[in-house]
Structures are given as structure tokens and as C-alpha cells.
Amino acid sequence: MKKLDEIMELMTDEMADFKTAILKLELLSKQLSTLSIPISTAALDNNLNAFLEKQEEENRLKDEVLKEIEKKLKHARIIPNYLLILICSLGIISLSLLGYFGYSLHERQNEKFELYQILMETSNEKYQEYFSKNPEVEGDFKLWLEEK
Numbered sequence: 001m002k003k004l005d006e007i008m009e010l011m012t013d014e015m016a017d018f019k020t021a022i023l024k025l026e027l028l029s030k031q032l033s034t035l036s037i038p039i040s041t042a043a044l045d046n047n048l049n050a051f052l053e054k055q056e057e058e059n060r061l062k063d064e065v066l067k068e069i070e071k072k073l074k075h076a077r078i079i080p081n082y083l084l085i086l087i088c089s090l091g092i093i094s095l096s097l098l099g100y101f102g103y104s105l106h107e108r109q110n111e112k113f114e115l116y117q118i119l120m121e122t123s124n125e126k127y128q129e130y131f132s133k134n135p136e137v138e139g140d141f142k143l144w145l146e147e148k
Contacts, residue, residue: 131138 131141
């Protein structure tokens with residue numbers, strides 16, 4: 001009997017545990033029935049389509065930015081405009097200075113030559129006198145003039 005009483009007690013405990021488990025299952029089934037889970041894939045399709053539209057919009061914006069960058073790169077220069085202007089102006093100034101100095105050198109040589117001619121004409125008589133007195137120097141002088 002003692003064993004029978006123990007079995008009965010275990011049985012009542014098991015029945016109480018079973019009853020609490022059943023109550024929990026009923027509660028969970030009620031929560032599950034109130035929970036709205038769409039059985040069709042329409043909601044999933046809607047969410048996916050919304051996500052894909054956002055992705056397409058972002059991709060379109062990125063493409064626009066890349067096209068703008070590409071346009072800027074096509075029109076970009078290695079040497080900036082101000083540097084080109086500076087180089088051209090320096091070239092023009094240097095050519096002008098070369099022309100001026102070349103012209104002034106040529107003019108100075110012409111002046112020296114004219115002065116030399118004037119001196120030769122005025123002192124030609126003196127030279128002729130000297131050369132008549134020293135004929136051996138006249139040949140050396142002519143060679144010297146040809147070298148100059």
C-alpha cells in the first residue's frame with residue numbers, strides 16, 4: 001500500500017504538471033492565433049520591391065555622381081590657366097628683351113663703324129704720311145685691319 005500511495009502521489013504530481021503544461025500550451029496557441037503572420041508571400045514581395053526601389057534610386061544617384069566626375073576629368077588640365085599665362089608672358093618678355101638687346105648691339109656696332117670711318121678719313125692723311133716714311137709697317141697694318 002505504501003507503494004501504491006507513492007505511485008498515487010507521483011501520479012497527482014504528474015497530472016498537475018501536465019495541467020500546467022496544457023494551460024501554457026493554450027496560452028501560446030491563443031497568442032499564436034492573435035499573431036498575424038501572412039501565409040502568402042505578398043507581404044514579402046512588397047517589402048522586397050520597396051527595398052529594390054530604394055537600391056535602384058541609390059544606384060541612380062551614384063551613377064549621376066560618377067558621370068559628373070567623369071565629365072570633370074575629361075575637362076581637367078594638367079597645367080592650370082594662370083601658369084600658362086605666366087609662361088607665355090615670360091616668353092614674350094624674354095623675346096622682347098632679346099630683340100631689344102640684339103638691335104642695340106647692332107646699332108652700337110654701326111656707330112663704332114661710322115666713328116671708325118670718320119677717324120680713318122680724318123687721320124688718313126696722317127697715316128699716309130707715316131706709311132710713306134715706314135713702308136714695312138703698312139703691310140702689317142693692312143693684315144691687322146683684315147683680321148679685325
